[in-house]
Amino acid sequence: MSSIYGKLFSVSTWGESHGEAVGVVIDGCPAGLPLTQEEIQRALDRRRPGQNSLVTPRKxxxxxxxxxxTFEGKTTGTPICLAAWNENQHSGDYAEMVNWYRPGHADLTYDLKYGFRDYRGGGxxxxxxxxxxxxxxxxASKIxxxxxxxxxxxxxxxxGNVKANIDPSQVTAEAIEASPVRCPDSEASQKxxxxxxxxxxxxxxxxxxxxLEIRKPPVAIGExxxxxxxxxxxxxxxxxxAVKGFEIGEGFAASTMRGSEHNDVIRFENGGYHTLTNHAGGILGGITNGETIHCRIAFxxxxxxxxxQETAGCDHQNGKLIARGRHDPCVAVRAPVIVESMAALALVNLFLEQKARTFQF
Amino acid sequence: MSSIYGKLFSVSTWGESHGEAVGVVIDGCPAGLPLTQEEIQRALDRRRPGQNSLVTPRKxxxxxxxxxxTFEGKTTGTPICLAAWNENQHSGDYAEMVNWYRPGHADLTYDLKYGFRDYRGGGxxxxxxxxxxxxxxxxASKIxxxxxxxxxxxxxxxxGNVKANIDPSQVTAEAIEASPVRCPDSEASQKxxxxxxxxxxxxxxxxxxxxLEIRKPPVAIGExxxxxxxxxxxxxxxxxxAVKGFEIGEGFAASTMRGSEHNDVIRFENGGYHTLTNHAGGILGGITNGETIHCRIAFxxxxxxxxxQETAGCDHQNGKLIARGRHDPCVAVRAPVIVESMAALALVNLFLEQKARTFQF
Amino acid sequence: MSSIYGKLFSVSTWGESHGEAVGVVIDGCPAGLPLTQEEIQRALDRRRPGQNSLVTPRKxxxxxxxxxxTFEGKTTGTPICLAAWNENQHSGDYAEMVNWYRPGHADLTYDLKYGFRDYRGGGxxxxxxxxxxxxxxxxASKIxxxxxxxxxxxxxxxxGNVKANIDPSQVTAEAIEASPVRCPDSEASQKxxxxxxxxxxxxxxxxxxxxLEIRKPPVAIGExxxxxxxxxxxxxxxxxxAVKGFEIGEGFAASTMRGSEHNDVIRFENGGYHTLTNHAGGILGGITNGETIHCRIAFxxxxxxxxxQETAGCDHQNGKLIARGRHDPCVAVRAPVIVESMAALALVNLFLEQKARTFQF
Amino acid sequence: MSSIYGKLFSVSTWGESHGEAVGVVIDGCPAGLPLTQEEIQRALDRRRPGQNSLVTPRKxxxxxxxxxxTFEGKTTGTPICLAAWNENQHSGDYAEMVNWYRPGHADLTYDLKYGFRDYRGGGxxxxxxxxxxxxxxxxASKIxxxxxxxxxxxxxxxxGNVKANIDPSQVTAEAIEASPVRCPDSEASQKxxxxxxxxxxxxxxxxxxxxLEIRKPPVAIGExxxxxxxxxxxxxxxxxxAVKGFEIGEGFAASTMRGSEHNDVIRFENGGYHTLTNHAGGILGGITNGETIHCRIAFxxxxxxxxxQETAGCDHQNGKLIARGRHDPCVAVRAPVIVESMAALALVNLFLEQKARTFQF
Incomplete structure (x- = not known):
């Protein structure tokens, strides 16, 4: 297990689907950040199941x-523990998982690794x-x-094969949330x-x-x-x-481009450096140049x-399984807030690290 | 800077293109591993420039x-420092880089980050x-x-748009090295x-x-x-x-598939668990299942x-630059051994970590 | 804040004296360890206040x-979150701490560091x-x-100046707990x-x-x-x-010894290496030799x-403070179980690390 | 092996006494620090053997x-590799160490840990x-x-039992170096x-x-x-x-003091907080308060x-050994610069970490 993420803004997550609670300890959050339960709740509400008929009906x-x-509405610089209690668990739904390894799931690999597995709901x-x-x-986002x-x-x-046709730079948070599938192109959203x-x-x-689009990222971060x-x-x-691929900037398309086409022209304008295009996706040499960071993530x-489905069991038998439980037919619909969260956790660590070593000798 | 990789098999790389030397310190290598300069040299020879007309003529x-x-041909468990001296440097080639930021390069971002840059050869x-x-x-590979x-x-x-047509499971190291572009499909190789x-x-x-194909990976690793x-x-x-994208298993193609199509059927056969297909690419739930790991990397x-090329300079002027220096028209041709090396460093760390926590209580 | 301890058996502690709860997340505990709430409770009961008149009367x-x-009484290899709710808080006791910095406490330094402080009970x-x-x-101890x-x-x-007169090798857990001050020399205990x-x-x-006495420590650990x-x-x-000093083996006394006196003679006997004396305290070159580890810790x-007491306040005034609250006149009396716990956390990490890299090539 | 120290200013040391070279890679040094070989050499000259008759005659x-x-006399923010070649090795001096385990040395424990040992000069x-x-x-000191x-x-x-009688606050670097044993009390120095x-x-x-005396330490560091x-x-x-004990402030003496005696009175004076005494040794709650940090280290x-000396060998025999080689009768005489160096490495890491998280929201 490695459930700790980040060197300076370290988050240690814990909890499984059918345990007592799920939560996280944040170690290294700067002191003095205004923080309320409500604003964290707003983020969580975006990943919650049961929002409409396209996602799992679990409540x-x-x-x-x-x-x-926190103390008096601000972070104190000490570890922040956030927790949500588990409710509405139908452990009975998972009875057949005691034996069968669900195809495409981690059941078999957890057994291989730990010799033992909490079979309830994927643990x-x-x-x-x-x-x-x-x-x-x-x-992290708030910082x-x-x-x-x-x-x-x-x-x-x-x-699937239904693609949105949108200018990423025009997308707003409101347009995303207005779509039941979180696609800001309303025509594609319906399809x-x-x-x-x-x-x-x-x-x-x-x-x-x-x-994933990151506007006004911290400049000069990345180590x-x-x-x-x-x-x-x-x-x-x-x-x-469920993530199987990641691209930044032109991504795989860059493999078919010429250097003369892919290189972004640098201009000094209005007191700063900018690029005329952004094929690089906002990062060069591993360091942000201040342009928007653009990525794509495959689920x-x-x-x-x-x-x-056919599968095998821990009893070494091969057979068939019909999984029960309540699941999203397209898990990615709930994922945008998760993608944003991991991006924030990644960037805030690099941001703090850059801050640590910026000196004028 | 974060030039240290890995928690248990930690490598700390150092050196720039026009400094004294380039090298690495390996901290945490198990003791007793037979190791000679020659076998490391063989790996290095695969990434060396000047091998044929398709790569940079730098010698x-x-x-x-x-x-x-090491002592008497074996690792002692203490830090292994490996170094290669820099030679054949044409610093003069880089005179114009003192001012100009090369498009597509890290020149600007290093200046933004460090306020200062070794402009010789990219540092x-x-x-x-x-x-x-x-x-x-x-x-790491040897372990x-x-x-x-x-x-x-x-x-x-x-x-570019020239694609190999090969069965990955049939590829051999010899077939790769036999091609001047390291493509084991000889027809595609010529194109x-x-x-x-x-x-x-x-x-x-x-x-x-x-x-990237990893056969017989350690089973049950990944945290x-x-x-x-x-x-x-x-x-x-x-x-x-130069890497801009990464896929595992079906990668981006998985986004267009149905679950019934993508899930790999698990079978218990010949004393072990196997999958009939390998859309997952050898990893489920973040843990290796023993199948071949298959990835694709975009350069x-x-x-x-x-x-x-048009660009700007550190003097805040916009202008034009003709880069000199000797460079590969397709940097990826020298990259397979680098990809293999990073894969080995990634896996050996997970392998040691799994070893640490495997207990029978 | 750095509230995460350990590389392989990582504990992330959280919580302050007057918050909701205090707890810890353990990341990296091996799977399959039998573990109940009761055995953890037994350890906690040893540090609890209110056990007798020599410690704080807080209940x-x-x-x-x-x-x-955990699942079915065993660890699953996933993060273990342990928590205890805070009760019996007398926040009113700390009203005067809003301004005054208590001498010998962290009040001033927390304000210097974080610009802000939870003044209730030391936070x-x-x-x-x-x-x-x-x-x-x-x-960790159980592992x-x-x-x-x-x-x-x-x-x-x-x-103070009252010293026990005992042979460390004869001390038992029972004898320690039998003393209200946790000193196994009953005469000294009374004094x-x-x-x-x-x-x-x-x-x-x-x-x-x-x-601190560690018998049968894992052999060959320490990196x-x-x-x-x-x-x-x-x-x-x-x-x-409250800890201000640490010694191992002869500690400061070693500074007055001769090499001929301090060196422990090594003997091969009964199939293993032993030392005739143990001035080193069980560790040589940073690695355990299997002898008992003996340390002393000053509180x-x-x-x-x-x-x-005279002191200053955050209002920049100098003045006088009478601290209220309920406190131990000798905090060390509750400390043995804390010392044992930190020793276990230190050793278990080194033990797992040694396990990771023990190979037969 | 764990030869990497520090999270933000990471040093990775390598090399053994009879290998090719000994050195270190510094990862995370801020850019723009003026740095020359000469100033590093001056520090090294203070630990070099052969300075006078009180230390080993090895040259x-x-x-x-x-x-x-580095580039043009300044650090670039990239890894700094520093190396010194090994010379004047008398490997022959160590012939008998092939078998015998030297008492008080790491010979036996390295064999226990690594199954194998570079016996030349302690490796x-x-x-x-x-x-x-x-x-x-x-x-680190320069930063x-x-x-x-x-x-x-x-x-x-x-x-041994010869103690200096000096006021630590009056000690100067010159007075230390003027003494052949690095004791600034000239009378004690002679004894x-x-x-x-x-x-x-x-x-x-x-x-x-x-x-160890640290004047004007960074304030509010320590996590x-x-x-x-x-x-x-x-x-x-x-x-x-060779270090066997460590104390800060009153150290072990604090164990015999009363709280009323040990607590340092805080005063706000001349625009800052100070303490009238410094029993705490400059640190409270793990955070520096700006007072001088004072420690003592036992060798x-x-x-x-x-x-x-009697001892055992790797052949399982017990016998006698006369160590050859050239050694310091009091290793501590060369240690002050090592103590200062480790203190600098410890503090610079905490200093950078504090810098990372100091915000005004």
């Missing part, structure tokens, strides 16, 4: 509690664990917002919703691609050579359940489907 | 020296830094080979070579995609939730200069091109 | 809850934070006990109790020295050169509130005393 | 080379390793000096020199206590609860070969003595 209040680290491999990341991400005016947005760019309903009816699931900004961001995205289809 | 012997950590942002990773990777029989292979899958010559003549450069195997591997790849075109 | 149930990380600087260490230490048979004992060796009553009557406090066993142990002890007198 | 030039990380357990610490410490005016001094306070000559004649060795300033400093000292007698 979870996911009420967050600040157990330590620690459950997406419920991401609640803790979102809670911590809300704190970046107050210090640099940074805005971090994520939205659905495609579901995506239809596709998701279709796969749900077919007892199946479907994958998606998310966009070559092993904590380059793109490596830290990409590594953070790949910790999210696989939800592994749990209501169809009968 | 560098890149002779590695073991300065500490620490030079690909020369990867020499140290390859030296350390050779040691995995001797302990688990792990084989790590990387090759060129596409250059790629032709394309690279064409862009060189056009004073341009071109991007590429590399495949959920923040050091999942795919996150550690992907993060490692994204630290390599942008080499930023340095011999054409005139 | 705290300190009931521990396992919020995550995070309160000894209440050590509850979390003891809870985590109970888990060492089951794996190596390690026994860790700490007791009071002196209070210490009398001294503590005397200083309490005088509205004063007194310091003490604790012994030269910066995580030598004595450095990790000593560093751990110096994190405990200063409790800073809070019921006398009027 | 080592210990010439330091900067292999990377990595040799005090020669501290050369790298002193080189890195010179860089503290330029940023805060911090002055770090260490001297010999006692050798110490005589004692060292006496033990040398007796083919024996003797221990010592060093004082509760696990990186309290005293824990980081004490842990750093205990990594130095055991040099383990290598020219007398015949």
């Amino acid at each position: 979870e209040a996911d009420t967050i509690h600040i157990l330590s680290g 620690r491999a459950s997406a419920r664990e991401t609640l803790a990341r979102v809670a911590a991400g809300a704190v 970046l917002k107050l210090s640099c005016g940074t805005e971090i947005l994520s939205w659905i760019e495609s579901v 995506m919703a239809a596709l998701i309903q279709e796969v749900r009816m077919a007892k199946d699931s479907v994958g998606a691609v998310l966009a 070559p050579v092993f904590e380059k900004a793109q490596a830290v961001l990409g590594g953070a995205m790949l910790t999210i359940p 696989k289809p939800t592994a749990t489907i209501a169809q009968e | 560098e012997a890149d002779t590695i020296h073991i300065l500490s950590g 620490r942002a030079s690909a020369r830094e990867t020499l140290a990773r390859v030296a350390a990777g050779a040691v 995995l080979k001797l302990s688990c029989g792990t084989e790590i292979l990387s090759w060129i899958e596409s250059v 790629m070579a032709a394309l690279i010559q064409e862009v060189r003549m056009a004073k341009d450069s071109v991007g590429a995609v590399l495949a 959920p939730v923040f050091e999942k195997a795919q996150a550690v591997l992907g993060g490692a790849m994204l630290t390599i200069p 942008k075109p080499t930023a340095t091109i011999a054409q005139e | 705290e149930a300190d009931t521990i809850h396992i919020l995550s990380g 995070r600087a309160s000894a209440r934070e050590t509850l979390a260490r003891v809870a985590a230490g109970a888990v 060492l006990k089951l794996s190596c048979g390690t026994e860790i004992l700490s007791w009071i060796e002196s209070v 210490m109790a009398a001294l503590i009553q005397e200083v309490r009557m005088a509205k004063d406090s007194v310091g003490a020295v604790l012994a 030269p050169v910066f995580e030598k066993a004595q450095a990790v142990l000593g560093g751990a002890m110096l994190t405990i509130p 200063k007198p409790t800073a809070t005393i019921a006398q009027e | 080592e030039a210990d010439t330091i080379h900067i292999l990377s990380g 990595r357990a040799s005090a020669r390793e501290t050369l790298a610490r002193v080189a890195a410490g010179a860089v 503290l000096k330029l940023s805060c005016g911090t002055e770090i001094l260490s001297w010999i306070e006692s050798v 110490m020199a005589a004692l060292i000559q006496e033990v040398r004649m007796a083919k024996d060795s003797v221990g010592a206590v060093l004082a 509760p609860v696990f990186e309290k300033a005293q824990a980081v400093l004490g842990g750093a000292m205990l990594t130095i070969p 055991k007698p040099t383990a290598t003595i020219a007398q015949e």
